Amino acid sequence: MNPEVVIEFNAVSKWYGVVLGLREVSLRIGRGITGLLGPNGAGKSTLLKVLTGEVSPSRGEVKVFGQRVPSLDAFKRIGYAPEIEVFFEELTAREFVTALAQASGMDGATARRRAEETLHEVGLEKALDRRVSTYSKGMRQRTKLAQALLHDPDVVLLDEPMTGLDPLARAHMGELIQKLGARGKAVVVSSHILDEVEMMTSQIVVLYKGQLLAQGDVHAIRAMIDRHPHRVALTCDAPRALAAALVGLPSIAALRFPSDTTLEFETRDPDACYGAIPKLALAHNVKITALSSPDDNLAAVFRYLTTDPRGGVS
Amino acid sequence: MSALTVARTVLLRASRRPSTYVISALAFVPALFGAILGSQGHGALAGGGPLALRLVAPLMVAAMVAGPVGESFENRTVVYWFTRPFPRWQVLAGEALGHFAVASLALVLAGALLAVANALTGTADLASLARIPVGLVLEAAALVGFSVAIGALVPKHPVLAALVVLMLSEGALPMVWDKLSYLSLAYHTSVLTGLPFSFLGGASDVAAPPLAVSAAVLLVWAAAPLAVASAVVRDRDLG
Structure with a gap:
């Protein structure tokens, strides 16, 4: 309806x-x-x-x-x-x-x-x-x-x-x-x-x-903004070990370590990553305590759309 | 009717605005001037009358009416009325009604004070003095209708715009050619009230029209600018 x-x-x-x-x-x-x-x-x-x-x-x-x-x-x-x-x-x-x-x-x-x-x-x-x-x-x-x-x-x-x-x-x-x-x-x-x-x-x-x-x-719009890969932030006890496992995924665009316990990566296929992370964490004995998407929010969407508005979305 | 709501609001706001009372104090000026001239044997009405009709009344009403109306368009508070379910022309009609109540009181006060000055300094002709309030009320209607229209059409400088037009119609044009007095609302008010049009009571070369014609001219002065403003405002962007 x-x-x-x-x-x-x-x-x-x-x-x-x-x-x-x-x-x-x-x-x-x-x-x-x-x-x-x-x-x-x-x-x-x-x-x-x-x-x-x-x-x-x-x-x-x-x-x-x-x-x-x-x-x-x-x-x-x-x-x-x-x-x-x-x-x-x-x-x-x-x-x-x-x-x-x-x-x-x-x-x-x-x-x-x-x-x-x-x-x-x-x-x-x-x-x-x-x-x-x-x-x-x-x-x-x-x-x-x-x-x-x-x-x-x-x-x-x-x-x-x-x-x-x-x-x-x-x-x-x-x-x-x-x-x-x-x-x-x-x-x-x-x-x-x-x-x-x-x-x-x-x-x-x-x-x-x-x-x-x-x-x-806003979340659907975010998903459609392909030119800006999604950022995902993880807090875990072995970020570098998890990063080494993630780097093998084809959709990973970049990796950063903002702190000793935080891993941040960029991906064009967040759903595939969310599916892979639990398996990789188990396989490498990594304990994840937090997971978030810093740019799956209105401020990020607004910024992406208005700083480079060539790719409008509806 | 929504115009009445606007009118009541205009009246309430004007009654609480200090500028209403300050401007209304101009009503004393013709009486003072008339008293001075009257004491010198010229007759209070001869000096005070033209001053009231051709200078004080236009100044008072332009300041009291065109200013606030223009401000409501310039600061967009008129939007509160225009987004209600009634036509825009009723807003202007309501503004005119509300301001008319205030302006006519102020002008009748000016006429009454002038009559007192005349009575104190010369011969009081009670019969003719009875015509003064009626004529001044019609002048108030004409000036208010015109001033509301100017406020709506020239919101950035409404008082200046009103005074420029009135200076032409009441001062400059009749001085250039007598017959242009027929356009002057002060001239027709002088016909209705019996007050002199020319300063110091000089005779006019134009033949006075019948009272009904003068009353009709004043009503046209009130209605025509309002009709034009209503038509323009109906489709005009507010900002």
Whole structure:
């Protein structure tokens, strides 16, 4: 059964004069959390702005639940927390969020109730009636999230939600985002903070200079990046003896000894190596205490894709 | 209706902004000027009237309205409205409604102070003074509609842009050719309020139009720029 496609980009390009914001981006995003990654200028914010109707695509079309964006019906299902850090500074968080709830079509009483609920949900229950101008960065980020969730949207777009947050606030924001994904919403999180994104999701979209470089599960993407052999690190009691056995395998590209008890090697066929290592260790009486793949993670994938983006993956 | 929500928010924000009250203090200037002239026998309205209509009102409203509206586009806070499920033109309509409430209060205050100055220094014509608030409210509507439109269309320098256009329509063009006064919103406000258009009460060479025509011109000043801005903003990229 095909997973539901919630967000659809069909060959979307966006120029700002002669500057290319997005180039022929086609992608499908379903429910759950998707990390939108890329260096500065990659097109992440442009992609979100096209999705929210802030900017129109120069070419191509964008759909949410099959409806072309922008449209008033699509806005009813989209909640958006932009990157901007400015609000209606003269208002309290309660007033700000209530006004936006009313603008979303709620009557006064419902708007006030929903505003209070979402502000509680993001942890601002003690600061509801303080003016936004007195808020810290973390409180502002949470206010932005609250206004994005007012109308219980099916699609939640978060542009750099972790910016300016301390570690505790980041952890709390990460938990909130994971709850949204668990509730079946399609959550797109644009971020530079790779380890936080990695904790929330393994589904990523990688942009570079306006182009889609990769989309999918981070581990599957890693497996497909052939030009960068996989690194594997082993901690054992006889690394040199194990290395002597491993060097006979055809897929081994390089070997290193970072310490007296650690062996690190590179291979283009990690599965074959994982199958061979236990047998070799037994045969040579080597005790292995740890095994890891230092670059089977988002940071490495991101680095490999964006430092040499000729081989995009999807 | 969402425009009303925007209007209420505009009103609440303006009431908490110190600049609203500082700018509104300009309302005292025509009365002070009028009182000085009145005490010298020229008549308070002769000096204060044109000052209020052609200088103070445009300055006050451009600063109070075009500035904040332009800022909301420049810093993108307007995105919070534009990503809600209602058309963008309703945001501009709401901005105009909310700012109209504030601006009309400020202009009526200016008119009331001028009337007091006139009463203290000369003959108080109560019947004609009753026309002043109505005329000033219509001038407020015209200036607000125009200023909201300028704020949306020229967000980087909205106050400057508004003042340049108003300097032309209210000052330079009528001085070049009398008949261009028919474009001036201050001229039509002077027709409605009975306040002099020319400084020191000099007679104008143009024939005064009927009151209904002047009221209609002011409404066009309010509506036409807003319609243009709504059409432009509907499809314009925000950043």
